[in-house]
Amino acid sequence: MTTPIETLEFQSEARQLLQLMIHSIYSNKDTFLRELVSNASDALDKLRLESYRDKDLGADTSDLHITLEADAAGRTLTVRDNGIGMTRDEVVALIGTIAKSGTADFLTKLKEAKDAAASQDLIGQFGVGFYASFMVADKVTLVTRKAGTGEGVRWESSGEGTYTIEPVEDAPQGTAVTLHLKPEDAEDHLYDYTSPAKIREIVKKYSDFITWPIRMQGEGEDAEVETVNSMKALWARSSSEVTEDEYHEFYKHVSHDWQDPLETIRLQAEGTFEYQALLFLPSHAPMDLFLRERKRGVQLYVKRVFIMDDCESLVPEYLRFVKGVVDAQDLSLNVSREILQQDRQIQLIRRRLVKKVLSTVKTMMTADAEKYATFWREFGRAVKEGLLDDFENREAILEISSFASTHDAEKPTSLRDYVSRMKEGQEHIYFMTGESRSAIENSPHMEAFRAKSYEVLVLTDPIDEMWVDGVGGFDGKQFQSIAKGQVDLESDEDKKATEVAREQQKKDFESLLTWMGTALGEDVKEVRLSSRLTTSPACIVGDTHDLTPTLEKMYRAMGQELPPIKRILELNPEHGLVTGLREAHASRPEDEGLAETAELLYGMALLAEGGELADPSRFIKLLAGRLEKTL
Ligand code: ADP
Ligand code: MG
Numbered sequence: 001m002t003t004p005i006e007t008l009e010f011q012s013e014a015r016q017l018l019q020l021m022i023h024s025i026y027s028n029k030d031t032f033l034r035e036l037v038s039n040a041s042d043a044l045d046k047l048r049l050e051s052y053r054d055k056d057l058g059a060d061t062s063d064l065h066i067t068l069e070a071d072a073a074g075r076t077l078t079v080r081d082n083g084i085g086m087t088r089d090e091v092v093a094l095i096g097t098i099a100k101s102g103t104a105d106f107l108t109k110l111k112e113a114k115d116a117a118a119s120q121d122l123i124g125q126f127g128v129g130f131y132a133s134f135m136v137a138d139k140v141t142l143v144t145r146k147a148g149t150g151e152g153v154r155w156e157s158s159g160e161g162t163y164t165i166e167p168v169e170d171a172p173q174g175t176a177v178t179l180h181l182k183p184e185d186a187e188d189h190l191y192d193y194t195s196p197a198k199i200r201e202i203v204k205k206y207s208d209f210i211t212w213p214i215r216m217q218g219e220g221e222d223a224e225v226e227t228v229n230s231m232k233a234l235w236a237r238s239s240s241e242v243t244e245d246e247y248h249e250f251y252k253h254v255s256h257d258w259q260d261p262l263e264t265i266r267l268q269a270e271g272t273f274e275y276q277a278l279l280f281l282p283s284h285a286p287m288d289l290f291l292r293e294r295k296r297g298v299q300l301y302v303k304r305v306f307i308m309d310d311c312e313s314l315v316p317e318y319l320r321f322v323k324g325v326v327d328a329q330d331l332s333l334n335v336s337r338e339i340l341q342q343d344r345q346i347q348l349i350r351r352r353l354v355k356k357v358l359s360t361v362k363t364m365m366t367a368d369a370e371k372y373a374t375f376w377r378e379f380g381r382a383v384k385e386g387l388l389d390d391f392e393n394r395e396a397i398l399e400i401s402s403f404a405s406t407h408d409a410e411k412p413t414s415l416r417d418y419v420s421r422m423k424e425g426q427e428h429i430y431f432m433t434g435e436s437r438s439a440i441e442n443s444p445h446m447e448a449f450r451a452k453s454y455e456v457l458v459l460t461d462p463i464d465e466m467w468v469d470g471v472g473g474f475d476g477k478q479f480q481s482i483a484k485g486q487v488d489l490e491s492d493e494d495k496k497a498t499e500v501a502r503e504q505q506k507k508d509f510e511s512l513l514t515w516m517g518t519a520l521g522e523d524v525k526e527v528r529l530s531s532r533l534t535t536s537p538a539c540i541v542g543d544t545h546d547l548t549p550t551l552e553k554m555y556r557a558m559g560q561e562l563p564p565i566k567r568i569l570e571l572n573p574e575h576g577l578v579t580g581l582r583e584a585h586a587s588r589p590e591d592e593g594l595a596e597t598a599e600l601l602y603g604m605a606l607l608a609e610g611g612e613l614a615d616p617s618r619f620i621k622l623l624a625g626r627l628e629k630t631l
Pocket of ligand 2: 035038039129130256
């Protein structure tokens with residue numbers, strides 16, 4: 001029987017990515033080796049774990065290692081491991097496609113990228129793993145046999161659209177990736193990946209910390225096989241021994257990110273419960289930060305042995321972007337995710353990690369404002385979810401948060417800074433939520449605050465709507481929406497002076513307000529005079545404890561049943577339209593046109609806050625009628 005060779009097509013995303021790699025616009029080609037070694041190391045981790053869990057696996061775990069085999073004459077380089085390997089279907093699924101979430105998004109952005117530098121930057125953010133091989137090879141052969149199975153698979157491709165796949169009889173356990181190096185790199189010793197010196201240099205630089213031996217045949221007649229990496233787990237070494245570059249390369253291995261991290265965080269606990277943590281804040285958000293199938297980035301080790309990726313018990317959801325490793329000394333090697341969730345020691349580690357991450361960011365705020373700004377731009381939206389979830393650290397999260405504000409259009413402000421700028425006698429932290437900065441800034445609610453130069457936080461993330469009501473306050477000051485409840489910006493002195501005038505105003509308008517309340521009764525629950533308007537005739541505000549319109553929309557979109565929420569119409573007693581309406585109503589209470597004016601006034605207030613009219617064509621008809629009369 002002849003063994004069939006199948007030719008299959010790459011998934012289209014994979015094809016596009018491969019094109020990029022073949023035309024190698026990424027400047028640092030050496031990184032291909034880091035990716036292959038990283039995969040080999042993962043495969044060894046997986047096999048050790050699997051054979052520990054499944055005693056009948058029948059795999060050989062006696063000498064797990066990685067081998068680099070260079071053939072200068074044949075111009076090939078092979079990266080071999082005796083790890084977990086892949087079945088045929090796994091090869092098709094894992095190598096023939098990219099399953100990474102956010103891929104489509106990444107490719108769209110890449111198409112929009114203006115120049116080579118921008119594309120490079122994007123590739124760095126995305127990370128391409130195995131396909132990095134095609135930066136240096138014009139053909140790649142992969143032979144693999146899944147540990148515990150009998151038959152191997154051979155995969156081969158030049159990266160141009162298709163690959164072949166066929167069974168092989170006598171493949172060793174694990175995976176061997178052979179790169180047929182591009183001829184153009186042969187002359188240039190900078191890129192001679194068959195040179196042992198070059199290979200050694202790359203391994204030292206990118207993969208030294210890999211905890212499995214990386215072996216290579218030495219040069220010369222009777223040279224022996226040597227181990228080219230030091231294999232020291234970085235987190236177990238004292239920080240003075242580890243260079244920043246080493247931390248950065250380790251970060252790239254655990255995160256699959258190609259860019260340096262923003263910050264490295266170390267934590268060590270000795271005593272009865274010993275553990276080490278080496279954590280990183282990335283310098284950019286992953287493509288899947290807000291996708292449903294997103295993962296968390298902390299790996300769990302027990303006594304240097306890799307136990308699991310994406311250990312959700314170690315970091316809360318809102319810190320899912322934190323990457324790194326926790327190595328606990330006293331856990332059992334066969335802990336499961338379920339056990340971890342209950343484990344008291346794990347909960348203690350988690351609490352400490354969270355506090356450490358938050359305090360690191362807090363330090364960053366003053367020590368390196370630019371770095372902090374990057375952090376907040378990339379991860380602020382995720383961090384703010386903690387205001388809903390993590391009651392214990394609420395104050396600390398508020399402390400490291402920044403918000404857009406009317407104080408400075410360019411730069412967000414911390415709450416601490418907001419509080420330091422509060423006016424004499426100001427008791428609240430004022431904010432407004434909305435869909436965009438311009439909608440908020442141009443809303444009538446802002447008028448009196450602007451006129452009296454009170455600073456207002458401009459909250460435009462959907463999540464802001466959710467936390468701001470529940471959080472209460474910061475530093476003893478309550479958050480107060482400028483679009484809700486009554487506002488009172490007058491000082492006590494001003495109040496006295498205007499009290500008499502106010503009383504008079506109330507009397508003057510009483511009959512208008514009562515009448516309008518009835519006329520607009522289907523839409524609003526109250527019509528009252530406003531102290532927040534200077535130039536607009538009217539605005540709509542919510543009752544103190546009512547849902548905001550955005551939240552209402554969100555809940556309805558999620559399919560929640562809500563009773564209709566009526567809001568309050570506030571009139572500006574200084575505005576000509578309002579005073580005119582009052583006079584007209586006093587002299588001709590029966591005039592039916594007045595109800596239409598009231599309706600128009602309400603419609604304008606609705607539009608001014610970015611709301612939608614219930615019946616736009618009616619509004620336009622009424623308005624056109626009025627305009628016509630003015631001509
Ligand atoms: P990533 O490592 O980020 O998942 P890669 O493109 O590097 O992406 O690899 C894709 C997948 O192929 C890996 O997740 C792994 O499942 C599989 N794979 C790659 N190399 C090996 C290997 N040497 N042994 C076993 N599986 C491998
Ligand atoms: Mg990889």
